[in-house]
Amino acid sequence: MADAPRTVLISGCSSGIGLELAVQLAHDPRQRYQVVATMRDLGKKGTLEAAAGEALGQTLTVAQLDVCSDESVAQCLSCIQGGEVDVLVNNAGVGLVGPLEGLSLAAMQNVFDTNFLGAVRLVKAVLPSMKRRRQGHIVVVSSVMGLQGVVFNEVYAASKFAMEGFFESLAVQLLQFNIFISLVEPGPVVTEFEGKLLEQVSTAEFPGTDPDTLSYFRDLYLPASRELFHNVGQSPQDIAKVIVKVIGSARPPLRRRTNTRYTPLIALKAMDPSGSLYVRTSHCLLFRWPRLLNLGLRCLACSCFRTPVWPR
């Protein structure tokens, strides 16, 4: 007899990775999942509903959930039978980029409230039931920036590092309850994420920032970042495919990276535990040898690194 479908709750399904994941799981050929695809603003549900097609109302339902609100989380769980979530996917997230001096503490707080505390809030809400039932899987959409800091992304990277530390710590205790944690670590992904950041920086004035730093950000970092997205960026479909595999796995991994093309950048950190190799190489590439950086980014796009999603 087939097992009962597992209830999967996903945050941040109005666009990007969350939307794509919800749709792929809802179309699982073996119908192993009952997907609760959530978003903070139900006014945006049209795209998801259109992509879900016939799965809507069958293997996929849409619900309101703002990860920054206790009430919203409680309300959402109260609509799920017995409040029982088998798989929680912490996907909702926001970016923040720019010279530190020009960013407000309120903007930084919002990044931590959403990316880190938002995930913690959801975990606290589903954990008692998972522990009682001695089963569960918590998937976290982290980032390569949870493993490695990137210039002008200090606060966003810090929020993802916080997630990595939190969930790695929690994973040890939860194994005792047969509950698994998986941190999925994409590199650049072509979603609304980048567009939202670019819109934010196009109007921001970054008050209090000196002209040199502003010019490094606008004239060196932004073009390099755009080039990186263009050359090694994955699609949300690629990332969703990896997450579907992780969710379907009998022994889910604690960490799963998604992009072989990004590996050379991560390797710089792994190769030198002192951290100097990564920091100095990034510095030189960005500030001293922008032409070499450009060439390097083009090489990463070349077919030598053909496998876009890793592992298959």
Ligand SMILES: NC(=O)C1=CN([C@@H]2O[C@H](COP(=O)(O)OP(=O)(O)OC[C@H]3O[C@@H](n4cnc5c(N)ncnc54)[C@H](OP(=O)(O)O)[C@@H]3O)[C@@H](O)[C@H]2O)C=CC1
């Ligand atoms: N794109 C990239 O390059 C990468 C992204 N990631 C991570 O992937 C995840 C998904 O991002 P991605 O799909 O790319 O970007 P999108 O901007 O397309 O999706 C982000 C989602 O998070 C939602 N969200 C933001 N704040 C809240 C909140 N308070 N409560 C509920 N939902 C919220 C957004 O909703 P709304 O529409 O209402 O704003 C949106 O649905 C994020 O955690 C991001 O950090 C990781 C690595 C790379």
Ligand SMILES: CC1=C(/C=C/C(C)=C/C=C/C(C)=C/C=O)C(C)(C)CCC1
């Ligand atoms: C590492 C690195 C760079 C930028 C990396 C970027 C921009 C990564 C973006 C990752 C994202 C978007 C993750 C989302 O969670 C530069 C500046 C090219 C310089 C060389 C080293």
